[in-house]
Amino acid sequence: MKWYSLALLAAPSQAALRFGCSTLSIQRLDPLVEPGRIPSAHVHQIVGGNTFNATMSGDLGEQGTCTTCTFTEDFSNYWTAVMYFKHTNGSYKRVQIMENDALPAGINGGMTVYYTQQDFNSNGNQKITAFKPGFRMTVGSPTTDSLSAAKGHVGLRFVCLDTKSTRFPELPDFPTKKCKRGIMTVHHFPSCWDGKNLDSPDHQSHMYNTAKEAFSPAGPCPSSHPIRMPQVAYETLWDTTPFDNMWPADGSNPFVLSFGDNKGYGTHADYVFGWKGDSLQRAMDSSCMFQACENGKPLKSQTPAQMNKCSVKTLVNEPTDGWLKELPGMNM
Ligand SMILES: *[C@@H]1O[C@H](CO)[C@@H](O)[C@H](O)[C@H]1NC(C)=O
Numbered sequence: 001m002k003w004y005s006l007a008l009l010a011a012p013s014q015a016a017l018r019f020g021c022s023t024l025s026i027q028r029l030d031p032l033v034e035p036g037r038i039p040s041a042h043v044h045q046i047v048g049g050n051t052f053n054a055t056m057s058g059d060l061g062e063q064g065t066c067t068t069c070t071f072t073e074d075f076s077n078y079w080t081a082v083m084y085f086k087h088t089n090g091s092y093k094r095v096q097i098m099e100n101d102a103l104p105a106g107i108n109g110g111m112t113v114y115y116t117q118q119d120f121n122s123n124g125n126q127k128i129t130a131f132k133p134g135f136r137m138t139v140g141s142p143t144t145d146s147l148s149a150a151k152g153h154v155g156l157r158f159v160c161l162d163t164k165s166t167r168f169p170e171l172p173d174f175p176t177k178k179c180k181r182g183i184m185t186v187h188h189f190p191s192c193w194d195g196k197n198l199d200s201p202d203h204q205s206h207m208y209n210t211a212k213e214a215f216s217p218a219g220p221c222p223s224s225h226p227i228r229m230p231q232v233a234y235e236t237l238w239d240t241t242p243f244d245n246m247w248p249a250d251g252s253n254p255f256v257l258s259f260g261d262n263k264g265y266g267t268h269a270d271y272v273f274g275w276k277g278d279s280l281q282r283a284m285d286s287s288c289m290f291q292a293c294e295n296g297k298p299l300k301s302q303t304p305a306q307m308n309k310c311s312v313k314t315l316v317n318e319p320t321d322g323w324l325k326e327l328p329g330m331n332m
């Protein structure tokens with residue numbers, strides 16, 4: 001028996017984090033792609049730490065005082081575009097975000113965030129190196145405008161929800177039929193790092209993706225980007241059901257992303273690292289899975305009510321909700 005427990009001790013870790021973050025803010029800010037610009041080009045939903053601002057720098061883990069995420073040492077920010085419904089009369093209404101079934105009840109909107117090993121199948125077969133303070137990256141681009149390019153963005157997908165737990169099939173663009181329970185957007189980031197740059201001019205070339213789809217097995221990191229970082233992914237569930245009786249008569253997809261994209265080819269997401277100290281590295285070196293990582297084993301955590309209390313000031317004074325004549329920032 002002894003050799004067996006030693007073998008377990010020597011085995012690499014298998015940590016996988018999956019946690020909820022409630023909505024921190026919905027406004028036109030983008031400190032990564034358009035730092036300092038108030039307002040930025042289009043509306044985002046943002047979750048995470050309260051150091052979120054039009055411009056962000058330094059070690060966010062040392063600056064934050066609250067977070068909308070489950071783990072209280074995670075002051076990172078995670079954001080994506082938001083979804084609007086376009087009525088045949090030309091007006092827009094923001095699609096509300098709903099909670100993931102897999103999470104504790106009571107989380108206000110937001111998204112589900114994953115930090116996994118290379119993939120679920122090869123858990124623990126290599127060292128995962130946590131991001132460093134100042135690290136940031138994006139995936140996808142609002143300027144992507146073809147289906148073939150969207151298919152090439154293997155980590156960026158839409159799921160037509162029959163129930164809140166539907167996960168397949170994953171589509172490269174918006175579902176074209178009514179989805180019974182809503183639409184889920186999925187954003188997987190690349191996880192191989194060049195080992196040098198915390199960011200790059202396009203916010204992407206310091207990273208390299210080896211995953212093929214969803215959480216499927218990822219190939220080894222190339223020599224240009226040799227360091228395996230956590231596989232970060234977001235899931236956001238959009239409640240399209242209030243619009244079921246307002247679909248256009250011709251059956252065409254009435255949903256658009258906040259930059260006016262009704263195909264979904266330009267779906268994208270942003271990440272700014274902000275875990276305090278070595279907390280993320282400790283988590284990735286442990287062998288906890290999902291909610292078992294909470295309550296100090298090894299990560300400090302909080303309740304949905306505490307998560308929902310964290311917020312930031314809205315710097316852009318404009319409505320993003322209710323019936324709008326145009327998408328904020330898209331007057332054309
Ligand atoms: C956000 O940034 C502005 C300058 O752009 C600054 O005046 C403000 O204090 C910052 N807010 C917080 C909460 O740090």
Ligand SMILES: *[C@@H]1O[C@H](CO)[C@@H](O)[C@H](O)[C@H]1NC(C)=O
Pocket residue numbers: 087089090091323
């Ligand atoms: C479009 O329809 C919605 C829903 O009935 C309504 O609230 C909105 O005011 C309408 N917009 C215009 C411009 O008529």
